[in-house]
Amino acid sequence: MIGTSEPWQPTQHGPTAQAQAQAQATQDGQTASAITLLTLGGTIFMAQDSEGGHAVPDAAAGERLRGTHMDGVDLTSREIANVSSSDVRPRHLREVLEHARRAVDEGADGVVLTHGTDTLEETAFVLNRYWDREAPLVVTGAMRPASAPGADGPANLRDAVATAAAPSARGWGVLVVFDGHVHLADQATKASSRSVSAFASSPSGPFAKVDEGDLHLLHRPFDRVARVAQAESVPPNRFPAVPILTAGLDEDLTLLDHVPARSIAGLVIAGVGMGHVSPAAMPRLRRLLDAGTPVVVATRIASGGTSTYHYAYPGSEVDLLDAGALMAGFLPPAQARLLLQVLLADDAGPDQIRESFEAYAS
Secondary structure (H helix, E strand, C coil), rough: CCCCCCCCCCCCCCCCHHHHHHHHHHHCCCCEEEEEEEEEEEEEHHEECCCCCCCCCCCHHHHHCCCCCCCCCCEEEEEEEEEEEEHHCCCHHHHHHHHHHHHHHHCEEEEEEEECCCHHHHHHHHHHHHHHCCCCCEEEHHHHHHCCHHHHHHHHHHHHHHHHHHHHHHCCCCEEEEEEEECCCCCEEEECCCCCCCEECCCCCCCCECCCCCEEEECCCCCCCCCCCCCCCCCCCCCCCCCCEEEECCCCCHHHHHCHHHCCCEEEEECCCCCCHHHHHHHHHHHHHHHHECCCCCCCCCCCCCCCCCCCCCCCCHHHHCCCCEEEECHHHHHHHHHHHHHCCCCCCHHHHHHHHCCCCC
């Protein structure tokens, strides 16, 4: 069931503005691209204090960006929230999906979503599990507040709109656009907490560059994988409890001794190397697995992913697989957690969960 919200009401770029834009485009011999802008806030809609720090959400900054004019584009906008990305919840994503689907069904060529960068990659990953339209859903944001010198939000928004309107972006699901590059949602990761070139793609690099208002494809991706099958599905109001524990030197996951097996829906381990834990952690993980709690092992390493066959010592990936754990492949721990949560929320069985993660395995 789609989450409740007020009826679809475009803001200042309503039917009159749309008609004017289309008329102007017709006079110019072009057809205007219809793009819907949805906003969740983030740094792109924040302003700093007089000393250049302490950025907070700012309604005026949001209004200015939502009012951006772009030649050849009929832009309509709707604010869903103006919050930091640490405050984004599944209910916000339900609203995003509701309005984005409706916009496309009513004729929009694509949808752009603004979002804070801290959890932007996670929102993009979750939305990609549910986005079931050919039109692109493009997520963007900014590293510098709107009031800062050299604010990167306007350029990122312009590039995101160009991507949403590009025919070559259709069919690839949810995309992340940042600093002139286009990333697939399943590969996008925040690689810097400070640089305006904040996002990278692993393992394949950016999908495309934004070039003169169009896309220059850098490679052709494989087909999308692990999307929730049911049409019009949406995230639950809250995801099942799936914590992430990090393996490391002298870490035997003793916290699990105090966690009743039924108190969590699943577990993700940020393993060392290709997805390893200490031998002493194995009895604790077997206890969970024997109780029917799915355990997914990712790696805390930035690139390379997990393996399924390189090592067979106690606590290695082969030992974990033999115990019934799953390997996350090239998915980072945060995305592995979200995939497991989405699958559990959809009442997926063990076979479907295994097949979903095998799509990312190496």
